[in-house]
Structure formats: C-alpha cells, structure tokens
Amino acid sequence: MSSTVVMKFGGTSVADAGRLKGAAARIVAKREAGHRVVAVLSARGKETDRLIADAQEVSPHPDPREMDMLLSTGERVSCALCAMAINDLGHRAISLTGSQAGIVTDTSHTKARILDVRADRIMSALDDDSIVLVAGFQGVSTAKDVTTLGRGGSDTTAVALAAAVGADVCEIYTDVAGVFSADPRIVPDARKLAVVSFDEMLEMSASGAGVLQLRSVEYARNHGVRIHCRSSFEDAPGTVIVSEEETVEHPLITAVTHSTGEARVTLLGVPDTPGIAGRVTTALADANVNIDMIIQNEPVSEGARADMSFTVPRDDVTAAQIALDPIASEHGISVVADPAMGKVSIVGAGMKSHPGVAAKVFRTLGEQEINIEMISTSSIRISCVVQGDRVPDAVRALHSAFELAGPDTIRPEQPFGEFA
C-alpha cells in the first residue's frame, strides 16, 4: 500500500481563488507522486473574523454552542471550493466536515478537545482512490453537536488525522518557509532550521513562535506524528519536527523566541496571611486569565507586607484588575499594571548538558543595558521579561551571542505574516 500524507493549508494559503487553486495543484502533485492524500483546510483569509463580527452584531455574548455552529462553516467553504478545483484537475476529491471525518470531541464548545478519531469514512474514500479534504478546526461532540477546537485548531485536526490514518508525515503549509532561529523580521540573518525536536518546538510555540500551534505539537509528540512545516508558496523543504532521538545533532541553543503582548500586574502590600496567593490565582483562573510568570518578594520582617508580580497577556489586564478588585479592597492591596512588557526566550535541547547558558544570557542582555524584570526557566528554555520596547534589541543580541545565524538564511522576498 502506498504511503499516506496529511497536508494542512492555513487561511492565507486559501485566501483567494488563485491561492486556493495553488493549494489544489500542490495536493494533486502529491497524489500524482503516488501518495494517498488527506488535506485539512482552514477558513479563508479573514472569513472567521467576518463571522465573529456578524455574531457580535447580533449578540454581545454569543452562545458558545451557536458560535461553533457559526464558525465551523468557514472551513467547510474552503474544503468545498478546493474539492471543486481538484475535480477540475482530473482527480476525484471529496470534502468532509469534521463530523463526517469522524473527529469526536468533548462538549467544551469553542475549545473542544479531541477524544477520538473514527477515520473509517476517510479510509474508505482513500481506498476508493479519492483525495479527501477535511474541514479543520472542528468536530462533533459526544452530544452530537458541532464543536470547534479553538485558535489554531486546524493544526491539531491535521496532526490527529495523521495519527489516525497512520500517515508518514503531516505537512503544515503556511506563509513562512519553516521554523527559524528567530523572527526574520527582527533578525534578518535568522536561519531556517532543518530539524527541531518536539520538546524544543513545544517550548518555542509556548514562548512566542507562532508558526505551529502548541496543542498540535503536543498531540504530535504524544502520538509520534512527524510534522513538516513548510511554505505554501515555494518548493524548498521547511522544518521537520521529530522526536529527540531522531535529531542527529543537538546544538546548544536552537532558537530565540519572543513575544511583545505581555503585561505585568503587581500587587503592592500583600499581607503575610496564609492563602492570599491561592486566592489571587484562583480569582484570575475563574476570570479565564492565564498567568505566565509569577514572583513574590518575601517580606523583610515578620508581619511586614510583600509584593507579588505576575505576567498576563496584555489583552487580559482589565479582566485581571476586575478579578482582583475584591481581594485588593479587602486587604488594602494596591494593584499596579504595566502593559508594555515583552518576553525573550532561548530554547535548545543542548542546554540541559551545558551549564553557564543562563549566565551568558544575563551577561548579553546586561551588555545591552536591557533590564531583566522577571525570569523563568525549564530544562531547555530560559525566558526573561523585559520592557516591551527593548525586545528587538534583546532578540538580536541573543541571536548573535549564541551564533545562531547560518547559511540557510531566509530570502528577502519571503513573507512573514504568520510568524510571531
């Protein structure tokens, strides 16, 4: 039996009729090369935003079940149009909704998790020599309602299908050429990485590299799905994400990532009462505010008050302040927000066996007179919160200090829309 390939095309790759036909041509070329092909498509361009705007015009807080019914139409449109284009190229293609494709999820509308993939219908269509197009980002719940998987869910659909049909590779086509050693818009000599391990990619996605959605990488790692992240607009290979055992070399540092959408919230004068930190984090969790880093200055003497700082996505600052208001009033705590923060991170599996990386990071930023406000680390990542306007300098300095530039640099005409 010939090999099976899952190909996923993002919204910019199917945005207009020309690009959609381009995706169709790529899919057909893969089929003609002898592979069985399952393709997962996102909604076209700004279609999802348009549907969200329609909903907001009708309802201030749209019902989540109905939001899923609404948003799931975008990917169906892409798939139906692409199937038409493929049929015109002389190949048989059928489009399937997430439900028809057997993507079974839990009932958490707008952020459902995949419970099972029942790929019988896909398999029989492949056996029937058809190209199968699947609407990304969606499934059917155990209550038989349409669900969506949340932002970037189409990547997860593609990886889940690749696992279910036993695909050799899950190719993620985007408008960037692969995964880079840093954002090429900030570091012009950033290198396209040939291979990245799952663990590195997870840390990179979590710390700001926008090219792959975090959950899809987790799913791929858990199910051993090989991801190939590449450009829709050129034929050169992109970046392959594989298990650590498959990566031949372990460079000390693989990439510098960053984000500029951070805010810091500081609680001044927190009393030394047991349970206050727990109440703070619970209040934020109840308000759906994700805390990234958190630090607390121990009070200098018994009975004195402490300060507590944490970072949250900038868009959540107001929600965080509202959520903390009752606790702050009750205990006489002042809440101060600094919305213009950023974060720069270095990621590399080789870091584990090389002490001294952290020291080099701090020294490098120090030489640039960039103040480090907060720090967090994992075994293969070091992240520093800095003032937002210093992020580009910090990224360039670290990229240079760890000598990440290389021969496989990006070409200047390449667009970077989905990066970061």
Added chain:
Amino acid sequence: MSSTVVMKFGGTSVADAGRLKGAAARIVAKREAGHRVVAVLSARGKETDRLIADAQEVSPHPDPREMDMLLSTGERVSCALCAMAINDLGHRAISLTGSQAGIVTDTSHTKARILDVRADRIMSALDDDSIVLVAGFQGVSTAKDVTTLGRGGSDTTAVALAAAVGADVCEIYTDVAGVFSADPRIVPDARKLAVVSFDEMLEMSASGAGVLQLRSVEYARNHGVRIHCRSSFEDAPGTVIVSEEETVEHPLITAVTHSTGEARVTLLGVPDTPGIAGRVTTALADANVNIDMIIQNEPVSEGARADMSFTVPRDDVTAAQIALDPIASEHGISVVADPAMGKVSIVGAGMKSHPGVAAKVFRTLGEQEINIEMISTSSIRISCVVQGDRVPDAVRALHSAFELAGPDTIRPEQPFGEFA
C-alpha cells in the same frame, strides 16, 4: 400538549442584524403565546449568490456534491446567529443543520428530494422546552452527504417539518403581506386573499406567483399541512392555504398571475414522419430544457410539412437551439426563436362549474388588441401566451374584467421584492 407551529423566514427577513433580531422576537413571541416553535431559516440576503460567485471563480462547472457542501453553509449561519439572538431574549434555542434535523434526501445533489424526516432530535429538543432552529434548503442523503433541495427549498423544508412534527400550521414569513389577486406592482388595487386552496395555489405558483415555491405547496397538499403565508414586517394575517373542502366560498376567479420570462421556439417545416415530435421533446429533456406549452399545426395535405411551436424559459433558448440542431439539420427544419414572450393566467376553483370563462378571457384580451399566441388550460386555470410587452395590460384588463379588486387592498408602503 400545547400546539406546535413551524415558522419559516426567507433571506430578506434575516438579511441584517436588525431583521434577524426581528425574526428572533417574532419567534419568541410565538413561544410566549404558548406554542412549541420550530423555525426554518434561509441564507441571509445575498449570501447564496456570494457563495455561488466564489465557486464560479474557482471552477467553471462546480462539482454538484461540493456545491451542496458549499451552499448549505449559508442557512447554518442564519440559524446560529438567530439562536444567539433568541438566547439573549431569555429563551433556550438550538440550531440544527438539515442533517441534524433528520431531513433525509435522495442523492440528487443540488436538487435533492426529501425521502424521510426523522424528527426525533427536534421532538426531544421541543420536549426539553427549547426553540428549534433548522437550516432550510438542505438535508443529508442516503449516502451521508450534504444535499440541497434546489431553489425555494427552505419552503419545502418548513412544510416537511410541519408534517413530521404534526404542526398546526406552517407559517411562511416573507417580505410580502400574503398572496394577492395579482402582482400589486402591476395592479395597484390587487386584493390580499384571505384563503386559497392548495390546487389554486399550485396553479398560481406554476404560472408565475413567486410567493410560494411550487414543491412546497405540493408537499403541503399531499401531507395536509396548513400554510399561512404572511409578512415578516407587520402583524396582520396573510393568506392561508388549505384544502378545497376548507375553503368556504368559491369565487369564480381567484387571481391573475403572469410571467415575463418566456420564449417561444418554432420549428418550421417539420416533415410528417412518425416519431419526430418524440425526438424533439426527448432532445430538449436531455438538455434539461423544460417545455411549458406546445402546439403543432397539422399539415394541410398528406406529405406536407407542419410547424411546431413551444414555450421555454427565456434563459433556456440557447440550450434549446443547440439541442435541436442535429434534428433540424437532418430533416431540413428551420428553428426560429422569439425570446420576448410573456404569459398571463387566470386561476380559480370556481371556474370548473362555470362555462364561458375562457370566452370572457379571449374577449377581454381582444378588446385590448392583445394577440393570443398560444393557449393552455387546466380545470381551474386558463393561460395565454402574449407578446412580453403586453403582459401588464393583459393582467390589468383581466383583473378588472373579473372584478377581483376588493376592500383588502395592499398598503402603498408595502415592499414587493419577493412577488413574481
């Protein structure tokens, strides 16, 4: 158990956020009056046209299966948005796709016929005190593919659901106030009809009254579903369509209908050979050209040639000419088309028991010096093909001759977009 009402809203009734909320308010009012409510919605305004344009940009002859997958999204969007609006009004509403609503069709994509309605899910949602919104115009085929029911299919969805759930009435909301004794754009004193029989409505729909789709009226007659055709924008009752036994009075003539999209095709010099007429009609049927009227002049002497004329929709003239070309060449027949024809009809159940109606029609048109080119009749209808530019005069003359104007005339501010 309280009564169940099916309400159907057309595309203009949900075209923007304001109208959509208006439909939601009407649905909620019906629920608050104590009825169980199933509402069927069409795609918003020009949404279907937009999707068709998208398809045509990608493919000159879009695959019918994929066309159905594409077009079915429009009604889903309407239903999801309306459900949000209803939930905001404090009532529980869920939207269902045609498939979820149990509309099972054959596999004729783009013009599927309903085979069965498995309304269990609707019934349990109604029992659960929910308002149920169903995406019109669509179903799921016996091959588990999404299908659409063709133009005006949402009316058929509504009537089929009304039959399946045992609704007391199927209310069809449009942008006209009901069914009129003639198109009010042509006859300003046309009367809104309180009651029309199924048979009359069938003849009216078939002969040009655009307010209700022919198939939906057939379905209603076959399943005994009472239809109430009324305005989305006012509360006055519209027109009720019921079985003939339920109509209390039988006026001689109920309405004058017309169409201006007719063309006449004439075959000159048809040899007196057996089977020629059959070949002509078969060729047209194979080309999907619907013939309305057909007449043949008998040859004056044995061996002489005859002429044959028929009417087709104006848009099909070219297809008809292409389809007839081989027969015409083979037998030396000339094909002449007159694309500017129209048709005026009078419909009335009382006609059956009153001879002399036809004579009055011919006399009335003759007094206006309107030439009758072709005639066809049923037991309750007389149709005359006339030159297209004389249609308005013919409608006005017949409306006046049969004294159809009445007290229940239309108000001048009423829009007539969906009429004709």
